[in-house]
Amino acid sequence: MQLPAEFVTKYQEILGQEAPAFFASLSQQPLKGFRLNPLKEDEKKVAYSLAEPVPYVATGFYGAVSGHSLEHQTGYVYSQEPSAMYVGEVADVSPGEVVLDLCAAPGGKSTQIAAKLNGAGLLVSNEINHKRATILAQNLERIGAANVLILNEDPATLAHTFPGYFDKILVDAPCSGEGMFRKDPTAIKYWHKDYPAQCAARQKEILREALKMLKPGGQLIYSTCTFAPEEDEQIVAWLLTEYPELSCLPIKKWKGMDAGRPELADGNRSLENTIRLFPHHFQGEGHFIAKLKDQRPAPTIQKQSGKKNKKRRGKGKQPELFRHLNAEEQELWTTFAGQMFKEEVFLIQGLRCLGNKLYWYPEEWPDISTLKFIRPGLQLGTFKKKRFEPAYSLVLYLPPSICLRKIAISVEEWKKFVAGNTLTLLQDKQENGWYLLTCEGKSFSFGKLVNGTLKNFFPKGLRFKP
Numbered sequence: 001m002q003l004p005a006e007f008v009t010k011y012q013e014i015l016g017q018e019a020p021a022f023f024a025s026l027s028q029q030p031l032k033g034f035r036l037n038p039l040k041e042d043e044k045k046v047a048y049s050l051a052e053p054v055p056y057v058a059t060g061f062y063g064a065v066s067g068h069s070l071e072h073q074t075g076y077v078y079s080q081e082p083s084a085m086y087v088g089e090v091a092d093v094s095p096g097e098v099v100l101d102l103c104a105a106p107g108g109k110s111t112q113i114a115a116k117l118n119g120a121g122l123l124v125s126n127e128i129n130h131k132r133a134t135i136l137a138q139n140l141e142r143i144g145a146a147n148v149l150i151l152n153e154d155p156a157t158l159a160h161t162f163p164g165y166f167d168k169i170l171v172d173a174p175c176s177g178e179g180m181f182r183k184d185p186t187a188i189k190y191w192h193k194d195y196p197a198q199c200a201a202r203q204k205e206i207l208r209e210a211l212k213m214l215k216p217g218g219q220l221i222y223s224t225c226t227f228a229p230e231e232d233e234q235i236v237a238w239l240l241t242e243y244p245e246l247s248c249l250p251i252k253k254w255k256g257m258d259a260g261r262p263e264l265a266d267g268n269r270s271l272e273n274t275i276r277l278f279p280h281h282f283q284g285e286g287h288f289i290a291k292l293k294d295q296r297p298a299p300t301i302q303k304q305s306g307k308k309n310k311k312r313r314g315k316g317k318q319p320e321l322f323r324h325l326n327a328e329e330q331e332l333w334t335t336f337a338g339q340m341f342k343e344e345v346f347l348i349q350g351l352r353c354l355g356n357k358l359y360w361y362p363e364e365w366p367d368i369s370t371l372k373f374i375r376p377g378l379q380l381g382t383f384k385k386k387r388f389e390p391a392y393s394l395v396l397y398l399p400p401s402i403c404l405r406k407i408a409i410s411v412e413e414w415k416k417f418v419a420g421n422t423l424t425l426l427q428d429k430q431e432n433g434w435y436l437l438t439c440e441g442k443s444f445s446f447g448k449l450v451n452g453t454l455k456n457f458f459p460k461g462l463r464f465k466p
């Protein structure tokens with residue numbers, strides 16, 4: 001690997017005797033990992049080896065996964081390099097919290113946070129770049145979390161809508177990406193000696209807006225995948241100076257994790273509470289993580305607890321984006337839900353229409369009608385001329401055990417189906433209609449059975465040949 005000369009000089013100065021080991025580690029093979037998804041039923045039932053767990057992430061494992069595997073496609077696994085996984089752990093999100101992931105695509109940390117919320121509370125997952133936001137949406141859809149809004153906004157616009165709103169905010173900032181050098185050598189081409197300072201200026205802009213959205217008493221998690229002090233310790237030092245209400249919380253250091261270095265910024269000792277992950281010390285690509293707490297007393301309003309708490313937050317009015325279901329739509333949904341689910345899965349009060357699409361969007365969620373969104377709640381389906389067609393996002397949300405109508409098919413049949421073929425079910429004498437399709441116990445599509453032929457409703461844009 002040809003490293004820029006100014007990069008080499010800089011890290012020789014910063015790392016001294018350790019520099020050769022650091023440079024050598026950048027020429028090694030990148031380390032791969034994946035996380036299991038506890039939102040799925042029997043989440044450990046995967047074909048991948050779980051023999052090498054990542055010690056500091058309960059759901060993390062070393063090893064590579066394929067994007068075409070059944071496990072990836074059904075959201076059972078998410079490919080993520082092991083140092084990036086620690087950011088989601090440090091965020092330490094609990095069910096019921098209201099969390100913002102401000103720079104979220106492609107979704108490594110958002111998928112982890114959504115799983116930790118476990119259906120209670122809300123994750124607002126935002127990405128400024130539209131193309132990347134659509135990839136974020138696909139990744140979040142696969143993991144099957146219902147309580148996620150996906151937005152495509154700039155931080156300043158969000159700050160206007162959500163002042164003091166979030167319990168936790170993650171800023172996994174756009175950075176100079178030095179920790180990506182061995183995974184993605186094109187990152188080296190972008191690097192120049194002033195790049196870290198330029199990135200730092202942008203990081204400050206993003207953080208200024210982020211802090212406007214943090215609730216008093218809330219926590220800000222800041223991370224980068226770079227080693228540059230300008231974007232790491234110096235940003236945290238700047239935060240602590242500019243925002244005296246913030247303090248830097250200690251982060252548990254597992255084997256191979258280094259403390260942040262105060263001498264690389266203004267000498268503030270609390271910078272030792274931050275974490276540096278260096279590839280010559282630690283099994284991973286490289287990251288910097290800081291956790292800051294707003295010390296002002298938290299407001300005494302009742303904490304949102306997801307589905308149970310009906311108190312609406314945000315602007316205090318109904319989302320203007322949606323309309324209520326008409327009688328025919330309500331009947332179509334009730335019939336579908338009655339045939340499909342063993343129990344009431346979505347309360348009718350949380351159901352709303354946007355055009356002819358049906359969403360689950362509980363009353364207490366904020367009004368996002370003025371914002372650019374990619375996913376305004378969990379899409380359940382579409383009303384089409386006197387019929388209801390269930391959505392792909394509903395499939396990924398549904399655990400097979402709550403479904404009455406389901407058909408299990410083999411891996412060979414799954415391969416044909418996701419490539420776009422219909423299936424002929426010679427053995428089956430089931431009633432015509434909608435069925436949840438499963439393979440190895442994993443929900444992967446709806447299919448419509450018509451006289452023994454299973455029509456294909458796997459989204460056309462996602463079809464592939466495994």
Ligand SMILES: C[S@@+](CC[C@H](N)C(=O)[O-])C[C@H]1O[C@@H](n2cnc3c(N)ncnc32)[C@H](O)[C@@H]1O
Pocket residue numbers: 084102103104105106107108109110127128129132154155172173174175202206
């Ligand atoms: C390091 S990546 C995020 C990775 C992501 N958190 C994950 O774990 O998959 C940073 C993201 O910030 C976005 N970004 C770039 N400029 C931004 C800005 N001015 N404000 C907010 N986000 C920005 C980039 O498009 C990029 O997707």
